[in-house]
Amino acid sequence: MIRKAVIAAGGLGTRLLPMSKEFPKEMLPIYLKDNDHIALKPLLQAVFEQLYKYGIRDFCFIVGRGKRAIEDHFTPDWDYVRRMESKVKRELLSGMLTFYRMIENSTIVWVNQPEPKGFGHAILMARPFVSSEQFIACAGDTLILSETNKFLDKMINAHFKYNADSTILIHRVLDPRQYGVAIVEKIENYVFRVTRVLEKPQRPPSDIAIIPYYVFSPKVMEILGKLEPSVNNEIQLTDAIQAIIDNGGSVIATFLDSDEIKIDIGTPETYWEALSISYNRFLMKK
Numbered sequence: 001m002i003r004k005a006v007i008a009a010g011g012l013g014t015r016l017l018p019m020s021k022e023f024p025k026e027m028l029p030i031y032l033k034d035n036d037h038i039a040l041k042p043l044l045q046a047v048f049e050q051l052y053k054y055g056i057r058d059f060c061f062i063v064g065r066g067k068r069a070i071e072d073h074f075t076p077d078w079d080y081v082r083r084m085e086s087k088v089k090r091e092l093l094s095g096m097l098t099f100y101r102m103i104e105n106s107t108i109v110w111v112n113q114p115e116p117k118g119f120g121h122a123i124l125m126a127r128p129f130v131s132s133e134q135f136i137a138c139a140g141d142t143l144i145l146s147e148t149n150k151f152l153d154k155m156i157n158a159h160f161k162y163n164a165d166s167t168i169l170i171h172r173v174l175d176p177r178q179y180g181v182a183i184v185e186k187i188e189n190y191v192f193r194v195t196r197v198l199e200k201p202q203r204p205p206s207d208i209a210i211i212p213y214y215v216f217s218p219k220v221m222e223i224l225g226k227l228e229p230s231v232n233n234e235i236q237l238t239d240a241i242q243a244i245i246d247n248g249g250s251v252i253a254t255f256l257d258s259d260e261i262k263i264d265i266g267t268p269e270t271y272w273e274a275l276s277i278s279y280n281r282f283l284m285k286k
Contacts, residue, residue, distance in 0.1 A: 030043050123221075
């Protein structure tokens with residue numbers, strides 16, 4: 001059983017400047033169904049709620065300078081709720097009430113990443129939180145739209161079935177140069193053995209891109225602690241995964257199902273797509 005999740009939200013969001021200078025990109029809203037009406041929720045809140053509904057109760061957020069809005073948002077403000085109860089319709093507050101109860105039923109640890117040194121370094125910052133446990137790691141700017149969270153079921157079930165050191169989520173893309181890329185071999189049905197990973201290769205060896213959702217054994221922390229900066233002079237998580245492979249460890253992967261959609265808000269273009277996809281998905285459910 002997985003009890004802990006590490007969510008990286010410390011990046012600068014440079015591709016979203018000037019908006020991201022003082023406002024965390026992870027707090028940008030997307031459209032989601034809230035009971036029977038449409039609501040705007042920060043994408044990071046949606047990531048948290050999805051993991052909470054899956055059963056995770058211990059969370060570690062990696063944040064940096066200019067991310068205070070995230071901590072404020074994840075701090076229940078019951079006075080605000082009471083003031084709003086007489087001013088807005090009850091159904092408009094229902095999502096906030098549910099969110100606040102999730103927070104109060106969770107243990108949340110905040111870790112400051114003083115300088116953005118890469119996704120791998122952000123995960124390494126959670127080493128004391130992880131301790132000796134298996135854990136989920138994900139990026140705070142990416143969400144999987146899924147009715148039943150099948151992707152988490154598949155990842156975690158495969159991770160324990162094959163006693164993996166790392167399990168990654170993958171999908172096929174037209175241009176993988178902007179992603180971490182994986183080479184895989186099929187084991188069974190939806191489970192694949194990963195033989196190689198590369199970070200943003202100019203000549204990708206496959207069209208299989210890594211989605212920033214992972215399941216790790218605590219072994220990854222020891223490896224991350226020994227890595228030197230590579231692409232963009234940062235500690236890359238893909239380098240840690242490749243080191244696991246090189247050291248004879250087990251890295252497996254599962255594909256995102258066709259009815260599940262990855263959205264991210266890392267660039268103006270992908271944010272527009274996230275808004276469009278999330279809004280149209282709500283309309284389809286009405």
